[in-house]
Structures are given as structure tokens and as C-alpha cells.
Amino acid sequence: MTVNIRHLASSHRFETTVDGFTCELEYTLQGKVMTITHTGVPSEVGGRGIASELVRAAYEVARQEGWKVVPACSYARVWSERHPEYAGLRA
Known part of the structure; x- marks a missing residue:
């Protein structure tokens, strides 16, 4: 499925709307470390x-910005374990 994901940098959030429902990923940013919280x-x-x-989009932005990622939410943690191609971005 292809979705149009928006990065709302000032809100530390990625989101998309599917069939009228908002789907989101929230993060914090400390220096150059993105922590995915939800x-x-x-x-x-x-x-x-x-x-x-959503998680892939967050990792791609982190890569572009030179950030490291802490997948603190359970879904992001499992996702990162299943995608070793992003292991170099983990903090």
C-alpha cells in the first residue's frame, strides 16, 4: 500500500490519512537523536x-538529517529488528 506521509517537523510527528482516519508516528528530538515514542x-x-x-519514513528522514534513532515504542522496536538495513541508524 502506498500512502502519502507528511513530516510535520515542528510538531515532531509523521502522519497520513487513510479512509478518513489519521495515522501517526510521534517522536522527540534531542540533538541528533530521534526517539520514536508512539x-x-x-x-x-x-x-x-x-x-x-510511518516508521520507514521516520528512519529515512533520520538518514537524510544525519540523526540516530531510538525506537522506544514497541512497534518501532520490533520493526527495526525486522529491518536490519536500518541497523546503522540505531542509537
């Missing part, structure tokens, strides 16, 4: 890979 996808649109795309 990934949320409403059950009405769950199971479509949306959370995965």
Missing part, C-alpha cells in the same frame, strides 16, 4: 502496512 494506526485501517510505512 506509532498509532486506528483498528479500522489496521493490517495494511501503514505503521510500517
Whole structure:
């Protein structure tokens, strides 16, 4: 599934809207370390890979910005373990 993910840098948030439901990833930023604190996808649109795309988008922004990532939320932690291609970005 392809979704249009927006990075709302001033709010430390990534989001997309699918079938009218807002899906989000929230993070904090300390220096050059992004800590992913929450990934949320409403059950009405769950199971479509949306959370995965949100986490991937966060890691890609971190790569572009030269940041390291701490996947503090449980979903982001499991996702990062399943995607070793992003291991070099982990703080």
C-alpha cells in the first residue's frame, strides 16, 4: 500500500490519512537523536502496512538529517529488528 506521509517537523510527528482516519508516528528530538515514542494506526485501517510505512519514513528522514534513532515504542522496536538495513541508524 502506498500512502502519502507528511513530516510535520515542528510538531515532531509523521502522519497520513487513510479512509478518513489519521495515522501517526510521534517522536522527540534531542540533538541528533530521534526517539520514536508512539506509532498509532486506528483498528479500522489496521493490517495494511501503514505503521510500517510511518516508521520507514521516520528512519529515512533520520538518514537524510544525519540523526540516530531510538525506537522506544514497541512497534518501532520490533520493526527495526525486522529491518536490519536500518541497523546503522540505531542509537
